[in-house]
Amino acid sequence: MSELIQPHGGSLSELIVDSQRREILLRESVHFPSIFLTDRQLCDLELLLTGAFSPLNGFLNQADYRCVLETMRLSSGLLWSIPITLDITEQDAERLMGHRLIALRDVTGLLVAVLHPEDCWMPDKKEEAEWVFGTTSTEHPAVDYLMNRAGTHYLGGSVEGIQLLPHYDFQNFRHTPQKLREVFTSRGTSRIVAFQTRNPMHRAHKELTDRASQEIGGDLLIHPVVGMTKPGDIDHYTRVRSYKQLLGYYPKGNAILSLLQLAMRMGGPREALWHAIIRKNYGCSHLIVGRDHAGPGMMSNGQSFYGPYDAQSLVKAYSDELGIEIVPFRLMVYAVDSDAYKPIDEVQEDEKTLSISGTELRRKLMNGEDIPEWFSYPRVIEELQKTYPPRNRQGFAVFLTGLSGSGKSTIANALQSRLLETISCPVTLLDGDVVRTNLSKGLGFSREDRSTNVQRIGYVASEIVKHRGIVICAPIAPYEDDRKINRQRIQMHGGYIEVFVNASIEVCERRDVKGLYAKARAGLIQGFTGIDDPYEVPETPEVICKTEQETVDQSIALIMEKLKELAFLDND
Secondary structure (H helix, E strand, O other): OOOOOOOOOOOOOOOOOOOHHHHHHHHHHHHHHHOOOOOOHHHHHHHHHHHOOOOOOHHHHHHHHHHHHHHOOOOOOOOOOOOEEEEEOHHHHHHOOOOEEEEEEOOOOOOEEEEEEEEEEOOOHHHHHHHHHOOOOOOOOHHHHHHHHOOOEEEEEEEEOHHHHHHOOOOOHHHHHHHHHHHHHHHOOOOOEEEEEEOOOOOHHHHHHHHHHHHOOEEEEEEOOOOOOOOOOOOOOHHHHHHHHOOOOOOOEEEEEEEOOOOOOHHHHHHHHHHHHHHHHOOOEEEOOOOOOOOOEEEEOEEOOOOOHHHHHHHHHHHHHHHEEEOOOOOOOEEOOOOOOEEEHHHHOOOOOOOOOOHHHHHHHOOOOOOOOOOOOHHHHHHHHHOOHHHHOOOOEEEEEEEOOOOOOHHHHHHHHHHHHOOOOOOEEEEEEHHHOOOOOOOOOHHHHHHHHHHHHHHHHHHHHHHOOEOOOOOOOOOHHHHHHHHHHOOOEEEEEEEEEEEEHHHHHHHHOOOOOHHOOOOOOOEOOOOOOOOOOOOOOOOEEEEOOOHHHHHHHHHHHHHHHHHOOOOO
């Protein structure tokens, strides 16, 4: 049998130190300043330490960063399409200046690696977004992360790995590049085609991957991403359980399942090339590159960020240099008359076809509708139904936002009573003032503290919704960015219904029994929402309650009607 293809750059850059060096670093690390890594940084670090990001030996320094942006190459000339950077705050940049070694820790304080800093700089994020993602629109999730969540400075340098973060889930399906190469060698094959996915797999995917392995005359690696994917994607626990069920439908021994702890950027063509490099490091000879591979979907204007086959074209252009071939596939559709799946470009003009989009599948699951057998396998659907019950069995959050005095608390209390009258489960109320006393005591009223308070409410609400509970939130929540973060966080687990409680500033002042507006106008309170701090009107609320014109009962009726319309409540 022929040898597996060589890793990118010739060898795996495994960065875990030996036991002797590990003991030295553990002992000395108490004297190092620390960085507590984000989820994305931890994903990047894990793939650095295992060699999945070979030939990188750490986070990019400024010279390599510039080369990757402008040429998709490292300064050595090797292909590399996505910048792997360690972003930090301006305060951290000042705190870490001059230190020779820096401890990289997870949120619990566990020492994962030590960084040898080489340089620190402030990137031009708009330039980075344009080069890497082809857009500066924050509708692109990676651009939104870059502009609104990533730190202001980048810290470059090599790393020494102390240990890999432990994963307690699906341990039999987690492999380093070296371990997976050993699996391939033991199977006696050097022709392996990888299938990248962040979604559940159904009959169309099974047909696609069967064709790919037959075409190359080798084995199939199902290599799903279980790190960070697109907000709103199905959680990896559900997906992996469904992949395990799918394995039973492949010919015995034909397919291998292994999990990839990658933080996707949804970067389209550049990301597809990055995926090819990663799979080369894992020992694969081929990569399936599908339609709009690693694309983030549509913009609000209905346009795609990338062309449907741009990713295929870019990876194909570099496949000879990389030494890994692509298997391009078109969209697969179900042909009714032949009872089989076909690439869409093989379908005859008068041939009837069927398909179900991911959005349509989620709708069917939420509404408790049957999923046809031509679309998926019964055991796969059963796994999805465990996580995604019909909407009337899901949790949901009603998030009321509006000026002080607009009527949020009154509506929230009345809504809680109406829901408890209607359904037989607890309904939690997170009122702004009550949360300030019990959850956010010590926070002030700066913009940062207000955001922290609102996002704490969102976090608690998301945990309630995750466990299929019902929660009503009633803070002022003046900033749209915080409300968007809460929406994304909560919608991962259930329903989110934003209610804009709309009342003019004049009416709110007349209702103010605490005299807060008068104190703000007199300068006794600084940064008061609606006076000297802005309230950003919600862009797309599900419900608007105009409390100057409506009674409380009328406002409650609007919210209840929306909950029924969205199927979170049964119709009477």
